[in-house]
Amino acid sequence: MKREQSAKAAPWYREPWPWLLMLGPVIVIIAGVITAYLAVVTSDGLVEDDYYKQGLTVNRRTERDQRAAELGVAADFVLGEEGRRIRILLRLHAGVALPDALSLRIAHPTRPGFDQDVALRAEGGGVYVGTLAPLTGGRWHVSLEDEKRQWRLVGDWVTGTESALRWTPLSRVTAAGN
Template sequence: MNLKQDIWYKNPYVWLVITLPMTAVIGGIATVIITSMNQPDMVVDDYYKKGKAINLELKLYKQAEALGIEMSTVITDQKITLENPYNLPAVKIKLVHSTLKYRDLDFIATPNAKGQLTAPVEHDISGKWQVFIEPMDGSWKLRKEIALPNSNTILIK
């Protein structure tokens, strides 16, 4: 009996048979790890709950329309300025980036000496955004899609 022929790990065909399934297993594990670490922001788990929230939000937009609420705003790299014809003590402003959830920003605009509502901007706001404005009590809501930065006055209604 020849000892060299009986050692299985020296046969290249054995390694070929072992390598192909092991490659598939390692690739599968890598795929699971990559997909679990990089979940998409645009996917919603509970469509029913999201639909109910959308209906509530639509009521807030209709409430603003019924009250005739519109606000002029200027959004620059340094600050957000809103005209305050309704003498609001403060408003919530949300900038929602069109594609990147981690870039979404929330602001509270408070009155300045001129009677305008202002909020400082400390982040890069270049790009396409959805702007949401609502009073602190959440009784109505305004929305507009804009490209920033924009030093022109924008009417949000």
Template sequence: MSETARFEDHEASRPWFRQPWFWFLVLFPAASITYCIVAITLSMTTHTSMVVDDYSKEGLAINQSLARDAKAAELGLEARIQQTGRNLEVTLASSDEGTGVAPEYLILQLFHPTMGEQDRIIQLSPTGEGHYRGQIAGNIDGRWYLDVSGPSSDWRIKGEGHFPADSAIVMRPNDPERG
């Protein structure tokens, strides 16, 4: 018996689980099934806060938001936000001195770009003419979307900032009329 025939006979006598072609053919479908099980489990157990259930109400609320932005632009408002330790100081200024915009307090909303559970609302108390101060609970390091409004919510100033900030974050209203 030749050497090749003996080798082929030995290969054929090995059990099925010792055959390399069997594992080569089973590996890819098994990996695919495992990946699908993991993906389905993650999609069912992970909450996605970026998805809005009632998108029609969200769409209607956009018009109200644009009106609030236009009101802030009409009043010529500007907000300067400065962080000092756990304190946030906001200076609200108006280019129209005759408007008399001096709310009894301000509402600062901090929106995290990706994790909605970290969003915060801070009420800022007045400390002087156009100056407001509030305390931060927890860590706010990183990038945030900012929204400053008065107690009546008839105007708002939106912006974006990174904390901790070395200098003041200046926010001016987006005027939807000017684009």
């Protein structure tokens, strides 16, 4: 009689092993649904819609970088007033006229919502001033160009390390004094 009772086992759904074996695939399916949801709902900040047009402008950008080197463009910039005011001292070869205004672009590598375009106005003597929103700490791509877009300086800047920076053509933005 004891053998008959042991042969009559409980139904499968009352055993722990089938549930334990099904747990893995169920977790994978739930993770897949969550991943698909996030892929559809969130924005791909690093993917550009007009990547082909951007690829075509590479030669033009390189020419502007080389033009900055030919003109001897160099700049020092200082952040003041808790990082809200920026002052740039622009230097060019002798005989080259200073532009009336400059354009500064500060772009975060992964968060396009933090990017800033700052118009800088001349104060005289190669000094340009502008106002920007406070920057979060981290690495930023920085681009400075004249109003006619004939030359530009580009580089990377790590905020929070130094507030005074030196900038020369075809180089990285470096801390002043380096």
